[in-house]
Amino acid sequence: MRIVIAPDSFKGSLSAKEVADNIEIGIRKVYSDIDILKVPMADGGEGTVESLVDATGGEIIRLEVTGPLGEKVESFYGIMGDKKTAVIEMAAASGLPLVPNDKRNPMITTTYGTGELIKSALDRGCRDFIIGIGGSATNDGGSGMLEALGVKFLDKNGKKLPWGGGALINLDKIDMSSLDERLKSSRFVVACDVDNPLCGTNGASYIYGPQKGATVEMVQKLDRALNHYGNMIKKYLGKDVMDIKGAGAAGGLGAGFMAFLNAQLKPGVDIVIEKTRLKEIVKDADLVITGEGKMDSQTIYGKTPFGVAKVAKGFGIPVIAIAGCISDDAHINHEQGIDAMFSIVNYPIELQDALNKEKAAVFIQKNSEEIFRLIKLAQRRI
Numbered sequence: 461m462r463i464v465i466a467p468d469s470f471k472g473s474l475s476a477k478e479v480a481d482n483i484e485i486g487i488r489k490v491y492s493d494i495d496i497l498k499v500p501m502a503d504g505g506e507g508t509v510e511s512l513v514d515a516t517g518g519e520i521i522r523l524e525v526t527g528p529l530g531e532k533v534e535s536f537y538g539i540m541g542d543k544k545t546a547v548i549e550m551a552a553a554s555g556l557p558l559v560p561n562d563k564r565n566p567m568i569t570t571t572y573g574t575g576e577l578i579k580s581a582l583d584r585g586c587r588d589f590i591i592g593i594g595g596s597a598t599n600d601g602g603s604g605m606l607e608a609l610g611v612k613f614l615d616k617n618g619k620k621l622p623w624g625g626g627a628l629i630n631l632d633k634i635d636m637s638s639l640d641e642r643l644k645s646s647r648f649v650v651a652c653d654v655d656n657p658l659c660g661t662n663g664a665s666y667i668y669g670p671q672k673g674a675t676v677e678m679v680q681k682l683d684r685a686l687n688h689y690g691n692m693i694k695k696y697l698g699k700d701v702m703d704i705k706g707a708g709a710a711g712g713l714g715a716g717f718m719a720f721l722n723a724q725l726k727p728g729v730d731i732v733i734e735k736t737r738l739k740e741i742v743k744d745a746d747l748v749i750t751g752e753g754k755m756d757s758q759t760i761y762g763k764t765p766f767g768v769a770k771v772a773k774g775f776g777i778p779v780i781a782i783a784g785c786i787s788d789d790a791h792i793n794h795e796q797g798i799d800a801m802f803s804i805v806n807y808p809i810e811l812q813d814a815l816n817k818e819k820a821a822v823f824i825q826k827n828s829e830e831i832f833r834l835i836k837l838a839q840r841r842i
Contacts, residue, residue: 462495463487464742464772467751468764469500469507470784473815474824476500476507477514482821483749483782486828490836499736501750501764504651504728505594509538509547512590515736516541523580525553525573526608528597530623533558537577540735545588546581550574550710551595554604556672559597564673566599566665566682567626571713575608582642590731591717592651593710597672599625599665599682601658601689602716610638611720625665625711626678628685634696639720648721651728653762656708658701658715659687664708672711686712693719729767739771748772748779749828750798756787760796769797782827784814802827 465483469476480498487496502511513520518540527533538547551557553573556564578589598604603613604623612635613621613628621627657663665674665682674682689712690702699719701707706725707715717723733739742748750768752759760766769779781793781801790801804823805814813819 461491461747462497462745463747463749464497464499464745465749466499466501466738466742466768467749467782468502468753469511470753470820471506473753473784473817473820475514476502476511478817478821479751479824482824483828486825487832489829490832497741497745499738499741501736501738501768502728502732503762503764503767504592504653504731506549506551508590508592508651508728508732509536509549509552512540512547512732512735513538521580521584525576526570527558527573528554528569529559529563530570533573535573535577537581539581539584539586544586545590545735546578546586547590548574548577548581549592550713551592553577554598555595556597557595559673564597565678566597566624566669566672566674566711567678568622568624569598569600569672570604570623571596571598571600571602572604572608572623575605578605579608579640582640582646587642587646589646589648590651590735591648591723592728593713594651594653596710596713598713599669599672599674599686599711601625601628601686601712602720603628603689605713606716606720609643610640611636612638625682625685628689629681631689631692634692636696643721646721648717648723649731650714650717650723650725651731652706652709652714652725653727654709655705657703657705658690658707658712659683664712667708668711690715727762729762729764732764733767733771738768739774742771742777743775745772745777748777749782750779751782753784754787755781755783755785755790755793755801757789757792759790759793765793765798766796773797780831782824782831784820802831
């Protein structure tokens with residue numbers, strides 16, 4: 461028997477690698493000598509760096525960068541095992557959790573730190589980039605990131621614009637003359653699972669601004685500012701990003717990546733599947749095990765178990781999902797290739813206790829063991 465274990469992390473508890481390791485421990489209590497291949501997965505959000513580094517034998521780089529409010533923050537990114545591909549989660553430098561609730565204001569928050577992560581990776585020889593853009597605290601269209609990479613955003617007096625989405629309304633000139641030359645030979649793939657345009661009632665400011673601290677008045681100003689920004693991009697770069705799907709992702713960061721760095725936007729789980737060579741690994745498997753912290757009706761919208769199941773079903777391979785919890789509406793996943801789902805929690809427990817790393821590890825081991833005891837029993841009876 462050959463088994464592929466390809467879970468996401470259990471957010472707030474165990475990394476994808478730790479989940480996979482504990483599933484294996486449980487299985488080997490029943491089948492000690494079977495072939496098990498582990499592929500830590502992610503969907504482009506939190507945990508993507510760790511998963512791709514773990515899956516490829518890469519390394520985590522830790523450094524200090526500029527946070528959303530201009531302060532210094534401890535951050536990180538990954539370099540995959542090929543030594544040339546950088547994996548960056550923009551939230552590690554420009555994310556909402558880095559801003560206290562009472563200071564959230566997308567009029568002034570910046571993506572400058574995300575640009576500093578990219579520059580550090582360039583300095584280390586990376587020319588291929590995978591960027592996860594979920595969880596942003598910003599609405600600046602990526603202007604801060606691009607400033608860190610050499611682009612100058614100037615007002616009518618030739619002065620540099622202040623950081624933040626609100627300042628873009630005063631943008632008069634985009635100067636690309638100092639853009640880092642190394643970017644010309646670099647390739648960017650952006651993990652993006654939303655299709656919001658840059659502006660309008662379904663755009664970056666209206667849909668995501670409020671959760672970043674924007675009032676109704678701020679949302680209107682930010683939308684006008686991004687609209688002006690889009691017009692300036694068209695004027696100076698000759699690119700129309702206004703209505704491209706995903707341009708409004710992460711406060712317009714999607715537009716910034718596409719317009720200035722020629723980035724390709726793709727569903728996050730598809731990027732991870734490609735980079736981990738999951739299809740090649742799964743094709744000869746007898747069973748695939750995946751999972752995430754919570755299985756529900758949203759899992760089918762680009763989450764890791766859905767992506768893994770899609771790959772497995774392409775080869776006619778059965779799929780089991782192991783989760784921290786399974787909601788009442790999770791049954792829809794059976795229609796999308798997940799044959800059986802199991803929760804690891806065996807008795808009533810407070811959420812905080814369930815998230816405890818040691819308890820979660822034991823729960824996964826015990827339930828994996830019981831699942832495979834059942835499989836072994838079924839094999840004997842068939």
